[in-house]
Amino acid sequence: MSQEEVKTVREAEITLPYKWTIGPSGLRFFQGLKEKKILGTKCHKCGRVLVPGRKFCPRDFVELFDWVEVKDEGTIRTYAFVNYSFVGQPRNPPYIVAVIDLDGADTGFNHYVMGIDFSDPEKVKDQVKIGMRVKAVWAEKRVGAITDIEYFKPIK
Amino acid sequence: MFKGGFMSEKVAIVGVAQKCGENLMDSVRGLAFEVTKTVMDKVGLTREELDTVVASSSDYWQGMGCSNVFHFDAAAGYLKDSTKAEEDSGLALAYGYMRVRSGHFDTCLVIGITKCSEAPPIATLTNIYNDPFYQRPIGLEEISAAALQANQYMSRYKVSEEVGAEVAVKNLRNALFNPHAHRKMRATVEDVMHSPVMAYPLRELMCCPASDGACALILASEKAAKKFTDDPIWIKGINWRAEPYFMGDRDILENRALKMASQKAYEMAGIKNPLKEIDVAEICEPYAFQELLWYEALGFCSRGEGAKLIKDGVTSMDGELPVNPSGGVLSTNPFCARGAIRAAEAALQLWGKAGERQVPDAETALVHSVHGLAGQLHMVAILGR
Amino acid sequence: MVRKVAVVGVGQTVHGKRREVSFPELVHEAVKRALDDANLTIEEIEAVVSGSMPAPMEGVNAPHLYWGDDAAGAVLKPNMRVATCGTTGMSVAQSGYYHVASGMFDVVLAVGAEKQYEGEAQGTMNTVGDAHFSRPFVPGAPGVFAQQSNEYLHRYDVPEEKIRLAAAEVSVRNHLDAFDNPYAHIKIKIKVDDVLNSRIICYPIRLLDVCPQSDGACAIIYASEERARKITDTPAWVKGVAYCGNEYWSSDNDSVENPGTIEVARRAYKMAGITNPLKQLDVAEVYNPFTFQEMMHYECFGFCKPGEAYKLVEEGIVSRSGELPCDPSGGVLSTNPIGATAMVRVVEAALQVTGKAGAHQIPDAETAFSNGLGGANHLISVMILSRTP
Numbered sequence: 001m002s003q004e005e006v007k008t009v010r011e012a013e014i015t016l017p018y019k020w021t022i023g024p025s026g027l028r029f030f031q032g033l034k035e036k037k038i039l040g041t042k043c044h045k046c047g048r049v050l051v052p053g054r055k056f057c058p059r060d061f062v063e064l065f066d067w068v069e070v071k072d073e074g075t076i077r078t079y080a081f082v083n084y085s086f087v088g089q090p091r092n093p094p095y096i097v098a099v100i101d102l103d104g105a106d107t108g109f110n111h112y113v114m115g116i117d118f119s120d121p122e123k124v125k126d127q128v129k130i131g132m133r134v135k136a137v138w139a140e141k142r143v144g145a146i147t148d149i150e151y152f153k154p155i156k
Numbered sequence: 157m158f159k160g161g162f163m164s165e166k167v168a169i170v171g172v173a174q175k176c177g178e179n180l181m182d183s184v185r186g187l188a189f190e191v192t193k194t195v196m197d198k199v200g201l202t203r204e205e206l207d208t209v210v211a212s213s214s215d216y217w218q219g220m221g222c223s224n225v226f227h228f229d230a231a232a233g234y235l236k237d238s239t240k241a242e243e244d245s246g247l248a249l250a251y252g253y254m255r256v257r258s259g260h261f262d263t264c265l266v267i268g269i270t271k272c273s274e275a276p277p278i279a280t281l282t283n284i285y286n287d288p289f290y291q292r293p294i295g296l297e298e299i300s301a302a303a304l305q306a307n308q309y310m311s312r313y314k315v316s317e318e319v320g321a322e323v324a325v326k327n328l329r330n331a332l333f334n335p336h337a338h339r340k341m342r343a344t345v346e347d348v349m350h351s352p353v354m355a356y357p358l359r360e361l362m363c364c365p366a367s368d369g370a371c372a373l374i375l376a377s378e379k380a381a382k383k384f385t386d387d388p389i390w391i392k393g394i395n396w397r398a399e400p401y402f403m404g405d406r407d408i409l410e411n412r413a414l415k416m417a418s419q420k421a422y423e424m425a426g427i428k429n430p431l432k433e434i435d436v437a438e439i440c441e442p443y444a445f446q447e448l449l450w451y452e453a454l455g456f457c458s459r460g461e462g463a464k465l466i467k468d469g470v471t472s473m474d475g476e477l478p479v480n481p482s483g484g485v486l487s488t489n490p491f492c493a494r495g496a497i498r499a500a501e502a503a504l505q506l507w508g509k510a511g512e513r514q515v516p517d518a519e520t521a522l523v524h525s526v527h528g529l530a531g532q533l534h535m536v537a538i539l540g541r
Numbered sequence: 542m543v544r545k546v547a548v549v550g551v552g553q554t555v556h557g558k559r560r561e562v563s564f565p566e567l568v569h570e571a572v573k574r575a576l577d578d579a580n581l582t583i584e585e586i587e588a589v590v591s592g593s594m595p596a597p598m599e600g601v602n603a604p605h606l607y608w609g610d611d612a613a614g615a616v617l618k619p620n621m622r623v624a625t626c627g628t629t630g631m632s633v634a635q636s637g638y639y640h641v642a643s644g645m646f647d648v649v650l651a652v653g654a655e656k657q658y659e660g661e662a663q664g665t666m667n668t669v670g671d672a673h674f675s676r677p678f679v680p681g682a683p684g685v686f687a688q689q690s691n692e693y694l695h696r697y698d699v700p701e702e703k704i705r706l707a708a709a710e711v712s713v714r715n716h717l718d719a720f721d722n723p724y725a726h727i728k729i730k731i732k733v734d735d736v737l738n739s740r741i742i743c744y745p746i747r748l749l750d751v752c753p754q755s756d757g758a759c760a761i762i763y764a765s766e767e768r769a770r771k772i773t774d775t776p777a778w779v780k781g782v783a784y785c786g787n788e789y790w791s792s793d794n795d796s797v798e799n800p801g802t803i804e805v806a807r808r809a810y811k812m813a814g815i816t817n818p819l820k821q822l823d824v825a826e827v828y829n830p831f832t833f834q835e836m837m838h839y840e841c842f843g844f845c846k847p848g849e850a851y852k853l854v855e856e857g858i859v860s861r862s863g864e865l866p867c868d869p870s871g872g873v874l875s876t877n878p879i880g881a882t883a884m885v886r887v888v889e890a891a892l893q894v895t896g897k898a899g900a901h902q903i904p905d906a907e908t909a910f911s912n913g914l915g916g917a918n919h920l921i922s923v924m925i926l927s928r929t930p
Contacts, residue, residue, distance in 0.1 A: 008560065008561075018672075020219060023185070024181065024186070025186070026674075030673075055189055058230070058793075060203075061196075080744075081687075084681070086661075086664055086681050088661070088667055108793065146673065163644055183671075216596060221598075222916055225789060225920070228789055228919065235801060237784040239784065240624060241621050242603070242621075251639070254639050260642065287601065288600065395619065396619050396620070397620070400616045527603070528603065
């Protein structure tokens with residue numbers, strides 16, 4: 001009887017359930033999205049409008065109470081064209097993630113930029129440029145999540 | 157701040173803040189900000205003046221890689237030297253102590269934070285403490301490991317199950333007087349013995365709950381301490397040690413790592429007779445029988461005599477050495493935060509600010525934290541005025 | 542006074558695909574080499590601190606209780622884990638330094654390790670983003686750095702091609718230098734055109750702009766001044782130590798003229814008495830997981846003015862024969878066991894100033910700079926070592 005060799009590796013997948021708390025300021029921000037509003041908080045010390053609206057300013061370390069609405073359009077600060085896969089990826093490639101400076105906000109906003117022709121990967125950077133203006137495309141059905149904005153699309 | 161560049165052999169706790177509960181409304185980030193802001197305002201320390209931060213959290217408990225990145229700036233870390241001692245804020249206390257003692261930092265924020273309500277059960281997350289080959293497939297995790305330990309203890313020293321229940325009764329009742337405690341009840345031995353069996357002899361009320369909580373401490377050098385308080389609580393001794401990894405390599409009744417850590421801490425603090433010289437002890441006892449084992453390794457009594465201490469009421473609120481006036485971990489278990497909470501509770505005792513759970517005339521306190529299966533890594537500190 | 546601390550021994554594994562050893566065995570390899578280098582026994586190590594990337598990367602929680610315990614000689618000794626994303630290796634190195642600087646210990650071992658082939662690096666790293674706001678948009682490490690590099694390419698009044706070309710030179714240089722490093726993982730002889738034509742991963746990052754995934758471990762032994770002088774004739778003195786973090790919301794920080802990166806260098810230089818880095822540093826082991834990153838670091842660290850990193854490359858200033866050789870070890874571009882990577886920079890710095898860097902020795906290197914980077918540009922660290930106390 002032949003002895004089978006002992007395997008050199010042991011394989012397993014670990015899936016773990018989590019329930020993350022959004023917190024009061026997050027809830028207020030997401031309620032805003034449901035209403036097609038992008039909300040930020042203004043810091044009374046440094047004067048910055050921080051988006052998403054949040055509990056405190058990390059630089060001045062004070063609690064923030066001044067909620068303001070910023071525009072749902074802005075300028076692309078930078079972007080990445082994702083045309084590769086990885087485990088746990090939130091959506092199938094190709095797609096573009098960008099940092100967008102929304103009008104009225106002093107911080108960058110992370111979201112997708114779509115409405116781009118991906119058929120020729122080499123031509124993507126002709127369509128998306130740093131400094132380009134983009135506007136939010138809202139989901140028809142909004143539930144109070146970051147995906148209530150479907151993506152940002154280029155505008156003239 | 158001062159940054160005089162002088163080593164400071166004396167390091168003090170000058171302020172504490174904590175917030176715990178079953179299912180706290182705010183996120184890890186919000187909680188971190190809250191306890192940090194609270195303690196800094198209490199002490200009168202601005203963010204600019206704060207020199208360094210040592211945070212303690214767990215990626216697995218938080219469900220986020222590099223968990224400290226998420227609460228970094230919420231714990232005052234923006235543009236600061238903020239680091240992380242994982243899994244146990246008792247180790248964050250030790251590391252913070254070393255940073256201040258080195259003379260490179262005059263003030264240090266130590267913070268521990270975990271929201272168990274967000275995470276998978278403790279058994280799941282501690283099953284993966286194990287290597288994937290030998291111990292994990294056997295299903296060992298914190299509860300079963302503590303059960304092995306309790307079984308061996310009961311067998312070796314002819315101790316009854318009810319003794320474990322007595323520890324739970326003591327701590328859960330003590331918790332009634334602690335506004336920060338999560339699980340608190342006027343339990344009886346019968347209540348505990350009737351709670352569901354988790355892993356014999358451990359019953360539900362003998363096992364730690366899953367709590368949310370954050371705790372922040374401010375440490376200061378001797379020079380800086382004077383600026384913030386007239387009543388600094390000095391860290392007189394501190395040490396921490398790890399048992400070997402494999403369960404089978406360890407003597408889980410002797411708990412040598414705890415014995416050595418406490419001996420070193422006592423040496424530093426000049427303590428020769430712990431039972432007499434320590435006025436109050438805050439120790440981490442996630443599983444009731446472990447409290448008895450820790451008494452023995454801490455030198456409060458000899459091997460096998462832990463049960464006697466509890467039966468004779470030595471460690472009750474009106475005993476010679478009250479242990480866990482706060483209710484301990486059996487009452488409140490925001491995993492990574494529990495070490496810092498022990499230090500906070502001990503400091504409150506020495507300041508005379510422990511409200512209804514105050515031990516009168518407390519001058520010297522012992523702080524202990526532990527994590528790992530059957531108590532693999534222990535930290536011991538001695539606080540005094 | 543503060544206590545003087547020196548590196549008295551270093552060790553690293555051969556980095557690469559190390560499927561033939563378990564994680565503890567890998568760690569033990571590095572620790573044994575460090576002990577041999579310092580001519581010390583494990584009994585003489587008084588405390589151990591270890592770290593790696595998020596524990597989920599290899600699927601073992603609290604690894605300091607596992608491979609950071611027995612295999613690192615930490616049984617019945619003080620043992621703690623410091624884990625801070627990509628800066629982990631250096632956070633651990635800095636923790637080792639503070640263990641000794643505190644006066645509590647005289648001889649301390651610091652260990653950084655990663656066994657990347659055992660898990661899912663990208664998937665794990667993506668969980669750094671919180672689930673409510675960030676995670677849907679974290680594009681993996683290449684995407685994060687692509688955004689940053691993209692910004693850099695368009696920030697200054699410099700033709701994109703010049704920066705692109707310089708980055709390609711950086712790749713060629715690092716990969717070639719790796720041949721002279723017996724521990725390096727990827728060793729390839731490439732030309733600039735190979736880089737420019739390599740597959741696009743995420744514009745502007747191409748395959749040859751990018752670090753590999755490696756298994757590997759390294760260890761450093763720190764000692765107090767008194768013990769250091771007894772242990773070795775060639776201690777590497779720790780002259781500058783600094784660490785800094787940016788805001789959690791990564792888009793709130795300028796990713797090109799990065800506040801944390803600029804601040805951390807300023808603090809380390811102040812501690813080490815460095816006022817002119819280009820002149821006073823003899824070698825720099827810069828944390829360079831991407832070619833453009835290395836160049837942005839030159840600028841943030843004050844090796845040149847903002848926007849002018851390409852000049853340092855064009856003029857050969859950062860090559861091995863230049864005024865400030867960068868990453869003569871082959872850098873992160875050749876070797877990247879992430880939990881160890883930032884510590885490997887310190888190890889390489891120590892090898893340089895003690896004259897033990899073998900084939901990639903920079904002649905007469907007296908003062909060496911090393912740094913680590915973590916998160917999506919959240920965390921940065923610097924350590925400066927010198928031959929002179």
